[in-house]
Amino acid sequence: PQKPGRRLVTIGEIEKRILPVLENEKKKQILTLLLSSPEITRDGLAHALGLSGPTISWHMDCLCREGVITIRQNGLCNRYVIEHPVEPFLRLRLENPGAVNDLDCLRVTEPGTIPV
Numbered sequence: 377p378q379k380p381g382r383r384l385v386t387i388g389e390i391e392k393r394i395l396p397v398l399e400n401e402k403k404k405q406i407l408t409l410l411l412s413s414p415e416i417t418r419d420g421l422a423h424a425l426g427l428s429g430p431t432i433s434w435h436m437d438c439l440c441r442e443g444v445i446t447i448r449q450n451g452l453c454n455r456y457v458i459e460h461p462v463e464p465f466l467r468l469r470l471e472n473p474g475a476v477n478d479l480d481c482l483r484v485t486e487p488g489t490i491p492v
Contacts, residue, residue: 390465393443398469402427406435407444408470410458417453 398404405425409416416424422432436456439445444462448455458466 390461394462394466394469397439397442397444402431403435403439404470406432406439407458407466410445410456411463411467411470414457415455417455 397407402425406421409421409424413420418429418432418436421427422429425432436445436447436454439456440447444459444466446457446459448457
């Protein structure tokens with residue numbers, strides 16, 4: 377049973393969102409850091425990647441527009457959260473770069489879909 381306000385997204389939609397993003401090495405590095413350090417700040421990302429704060433902000437704004445992350449303001453700092461339907465697929469792709477169709481870890485509720 378699907379919860380009210382939720383919809384099912386096909387794996388193809390998620391792939392369409394993620395695969396082009398992963399072609400950009402900087403975005404890929406940022407997302408890898410976000411997966412391993414979910415509380416990391418813009419300054420933390422900048423320091424870890426050797427980039428400027430404005431460069432990180434630019435990439436994060438792009439990732440937000442692409443539907444990969446959400447930016448949440450926490451006082452003076454922004455927190456970056458990887459979107460729920462994207463996170464399991466992203467984790468699979470980054471941790472198993474050779475995996476193409478192995479989507480078992482997504483706990484698919486219906487063939488070809490995951491809950492959003």
